[in-house]
Amino acid sequence: MRHEAETEPRPGERPGAPPAPPGLTGIFLAFLKLGCTSFGGGTAGWLYRDIVLRRGWVDNRAFLSMLSVGQALPGANGIKATVQIGQHLRGAAGAAIALLGLLSGPFVIILAVGAVYRGLGTHPLVQAVLDGMAAAAIGLTFDTGLRSALHGARKPAAIAVTVATVLCVGVLRWPMFPVILGLAPLSIGAALVERRPQPDA
Amino acid sequence: MREPLGAGLTALALVFVPLSFMAFGGSNAVLPDIAHQTVAVHGWMSGREFADFFALSRAAPGPGSMLTALIGWKVAGLAGALVATIGLYLPSAVLVYAMARLWGRWRGRAWHDAVERGVAPIAAGLLLSAGIAVLRASPGGVPTWLAAIAAAAILLRWPRLPPIALIAAGGALFGAVAALYQ
Numbered sequence: 586m587r588h589e590a591e592t593e594p595r596p597g598e599r600p601g602a603p604p605a606p607p608g609l610t611g612i613f614l615a616f617l618k619l620g621c622t623s624f625g626g627g628t629a630g631w632l633y634r635d636i637v638l639r640r641g642w643v644d645n646r647a648f649l650s651m652l653s654v655g656q657a658l659p660g661a662n663g664i665k666a667t668v669q670i671g672q673h674l675r676g677a678a679g680a681a682i683a684l685l686g687l688l689s690g691p692f693v694i695i696l697a698v699g700a701v702y703r704g705l706g707t708h709p710l711v712q713a714v715l716d717g718m719a720a721a722a723i724g725l726t727f728d729t730g731l732r733s734a735l736h737g738a739r740k741p742a743a744i745a746v747t748v749a750t751v752l753c754v755g756v757l758r759w760p761m762f763p764v765i766l767g768l769a770p771l772s773i774g775a776a777l778v779e780r781r782p783q784p785d786a
Numbered sequence: 787m788r789e790p791l792g793a794g795l796t797a798l799a800l801v802f803v804p805l806s807f808m809a810f811g812g813s814n815a816v817l818p819d820i821a822h823q824t825v826a827v828h829g830w831m832s833g834r835e836f837a838d839f840f841a842l843s844r845a846a847p848g849p850g851s852m853l854t855a856l857i858g859w860k861v862a863g864l865a866g867a868l869v870a871t872i873g874l875y876l877p878s879a880v881l882v883y884a885m886a887r888l889w890g891r892w893r894g895r896a897w898h899d900a901v902e903r904g905v906a907p908i909a910a911g912l913l914l915s916a917g918i919a920v921l922r923a924s925p926g927g928v929p930t931w932l933a934a935i936a937a938a939a940i941l942l943r944w945p946r947l948p949p950i951a952l953i954a955a956g957g958a959l960f961g962a963v964a965a966l967y968q
Contacts, residue, residue, distance in 0.1 A: 625949030628849040654889050657902045659809040660878030663849035668882045680883050691848025698842050699856050716926040717960025719837045721953045722844035723917045724937020730913030743907040750911020754818050755918035761808050761819045773904030
């Protein structure tokens with residue numbers, strides 16, 4: 586008996602089969618905590634550590650598949666992963682509760698921060714501090730952009746598309762929608778063409 | 787600046803709902819259009835306020851950024867914050883909910899792979915444009931540009947550095963310089 590109990594699969598060990606899915610309250614509380622503690626963006630990484638490694642609600646492979654599915658769809662990575670984890674655990678209600686949990690904490694916190702800003706924001710020293718914080722946060726955005734550009738940069742077409750996007754949206758300040766609409770078919774087409782010769786090689 | 791509440795909420799929804807479907811690369815990817823719409827088109831705030839809101843939202847916890855809540859709150863109070871946040875996050879969340887399993891089922895097909903690889907360089911371009919857009923909105927001038935480039939270089943060199951530490955260091959550096967010159 587003892588031996589059998591020990592060989593029971595622990596949560597997260599069996600792909601796609603967590604023994605007892607958490608209830609809606611548990612899901613809400615887990616994502617509420619995640620939302621309030623994931624600093625500096627990269628929510629997907631925080632989700633991985635908490636939901637996959639610590640709680641074992643989703644196994645490794647399912648989580649990676651969720652992230653990869655999200656790549657072609659718009660939205661923040663953390664949000665897309667949250668919706669899919671909630672869906673995986675408890676269907677539509679799970680997805681809704683997970684999303685609500687993830688967003689409600691940061692929402693309240695940022696409004697509190699905004700209220701403090703309204704009181705102090707015009708002080709010259711505060712403005713200098715905010716300028717420095719903005720500069721670092723902009724650097725963070727550049728870093729993310731450069732990383733994803735370098736990640737796909739083995740192909741010249743991908744570099745050309747990134748440069749064209751920066752020119753149109755960043756430099757010329759064209760609205761994003763027509764730029765995406767114009768470049769997406771070219772970029773996807775180029776990826777499709779580049780893909781072709783690979784099986785023969 | 788104060789518009790009637792209904793008009794403000796409608797305008798917020800009209801700005802953020804379409805952007806929800808364009809956020810390839812995350813919610814920061816739509817910053818160029820958010821900056822343009824809030825500062826230039828609607829005149830809801832100055833470029834300084836926009837850059838400040840951006841800085842605060844990146845320093846606060848949460849997915850992507852809660853910049854959208856601050857913008858909505860500035861335009862139409864709590865209702866505005868809710869409309870802007872729901873407007874930016876809910877449509878793409880519903881899309882993921884509806885598409886995720888279907889999309890996963892198509893894995894392995896050539897066009898599926900091409901869409902995933904074709905979207906990536908656009909997302910990268912949008913994120914780089916986002917940095918440029920906030921730099922343009924910010925009144926900080928050359929020091930801000932230089933510090934932003936330095937911050938990006940530091941992160942490329944030391945990728946494991948916690949972003950929040952870098953943001954705190956940026957604030958402390960600029961604050962110290964300002965205090966010395968006062």
